[in-house]
Amino acid sequence: MNGKGHMQGGSTAPVLKVSGATKRFGSILALNDVSLEVRRGEILALLGDNGAGKSTLIKCISGVHALDSGEIALDGVPTLIRSPADARALGIETVYQDLALFDNLPAAENFYAGRELSFPAWLPRPLRLLRHGEMDRATRELLARLRVSLRSHDVALGLLSGGQRQAIAVARAAAFARKLVILDEPTAALGLRESRQVLDLIRLLRDEGNAVVLITHNMEHVIELADRAFVMRQGRRVGELRPQKENQQEIVAMIIGAERAA
């Protein structure tokens, strides 16, 4: 199923609404008055050449950087996201390019790192007892549901292949996202078959009602998956369109800024 047509006009409030986002690093204007909306059940492809400001934008949304000016609203409510932990608590999950996995730990510990199931509640968090069994079971169930198969669930992630690790990073986001999932080049380092698996996972995330922001350089994936393409260049929004086979050239031209020459 290709899932296009999930964009049903503006009937629901956008899950994420960024208005007038501006961010400077010294004399460099990394984001210049960028506004963007993402709705539930929608995959937005965030496109742009290296240095276009995509990463800065998602880092501001996921709490790594703070905006200099502009506003981020979640479900219509203006929200201050001060840290990655804030963003996670608000239901925003990010899969970073470097995955941010713990290679020394198995899948369950990776899933629950920083949000372990534990008891009793009256103890300070670090001293609470872990619910190992429950976390293992939930992880197994989730991985089975997402059809990510592991040889053994006890094995540290460092011993798994790139595709399996990526699938686990995406699955972790899928497990905890309640609003928005941001994926930064999730297929960059993968082979064909492994990419397929990750793309299927992204589709599943969307079908479960999340808003998905996908950064990628792969135009075929954009056309296959994305409901909208949002193109940035030099820190600004340069266009937005519905990606199709027919307008692939147009998107590429927007990304590299060739329409001036045309």
Next chain:
Amino acid sequence: MTPATIKSQSLANPAEHASDRSSGRLAMLSLSLRALRAGPFLILLVLALILSLTVPVFMTGRNLGNVLAQTAVIAVVAMGQHLVILTRGIDLSVGSNLALASVFGALVYKVADSSPLVMLVMVVAGALVGAVNGLVYVFGRLPHPFIITLATLSIAKGLALQFADGRALPGMPEGIAFIGHESIGWLPVSAFIVAAVALILVALTRFMVWGNWAYALGGNPEAARRTGIPVRGMLVSVYVISGLTAGIGAVILAGRTNAGSPLFGNLLELDTIAAVIIGGASFLGGRGHLGHALVGALMIGVIRNALNLLNVGIFLQLIVIGIVIVIAVQADVLRNSLEERFRVLQAAKTQ
């Protein structure tokens, strides 16, 4: 038929053979990895076996109790050091910290002959030095704890010499002497202290959220930060625990010698780091458990004891321990490179 399909068909058979061969190699790798992981424990067993056959005195209860008593201080402090190394750090100050704690204990004993009080003073003194290490490391935004713990090594040593006027201060309350001297059967009381500390730390690292955070932090500090683990607080607590174990080590050593001394704990940082590495924990952080520190400490104790029984001098002992460290670090490097190959083969197989 296009050239491409011909090519892919002719490749089909060799590929199958290759996959057969690669499963074989995978199994071999998996086996040698397992052997490396069990290595330190096996070597300790073999060492004990050889010694019991060649040196009759070794396997007597009296001698084994001696080994345990002599290993107790290294074992306790090595468990703290293990947590530090687990989170990608190092604590060079443990020896001086122990000396300073024992001096404080001896000074307090002069005014108050109370075991609980003197013990408390030693343990708190150790924890305080640990807190200084952790706080300066984290809030001074140092790139690595090497420098700050090197500085506190010097400072604590200087303070200990200053307070004790450069001499040992004899006398310890009865309770502390009991811990250091006495044994139940051939098991020294200090071995029970080691066991108690081990139990508490196993509970902390295996069953509590703190332990998960420590391993996560050791595995990938940046990811730990992003997942909202309180990295700074964790690091400070790790150095406080390391200092605490140095304080407990001071209690055991002061009890055994019936004194506090600024000269205690010389090269204890070397012994404890060696114990952690020899035991098989990774120097790169994020891997290993308390058992590694204990096995490593015992190994050092057994090697020293054996060399003593064989009348080998102290100079040669230092050289032997050093060589064992080199071998242990090489084993760690070998394990990492085997795991890398294991992963490559594994990935090739799933493609």
